[in-house]
Amino acid sequence: xxxxxMLICIGLMAGITYLIRVLPITLxxxxxxxxxxxxxxxxxxxxxxxxxxxxxxxxxTGDERASVVGTLAxxxxxxxxxxxVVVAIGAVAAALVCLLV
Numbered sequence: 547x548x549x550x551x552m553l554i555c556i557g558l559m560a561g562i563t564y565l566i567r568v569l570p571i572t573l574x575x576x577x578x579x580x581x582x583x584x585x586x587x588x589x590x591x592x593x594x595x596x597x598x599x600x601x602x603x604x605x606x607t608g609d610e611r612a613s614v615v616g617t618l619a620x621x622x623x624x625x626x627x628x629x630x631v632v633v634a635i636g637a638v639a640a641a642l643v644c645l646l647v
Contacts, residue, residue: 607641616641 578584604613619640623633 607645609645612641612644615644 578587603617604610607613607616616637620633620637623636628636
């Protein structure tokens, strides 16, 4: 990739990032009173994080079986309200054991 194209890409990414941060400030100048809009804005970060993270889980190990085992382990540990660190270590350990077996 040449430097000119890279600078255009960086400029576009900066512009889009700026718009994403400025639009809510300009659109919602008053306090939001609608329960629907409040709940929508509350859950958007979780939905975006899940949409960005979940597909990469299945490509992280290079073995779909280990990825599924790690994901299931994480879901089970999270179901029992264990901490984030415990869930992450448990998922990694389960995927590692599945890769080694």
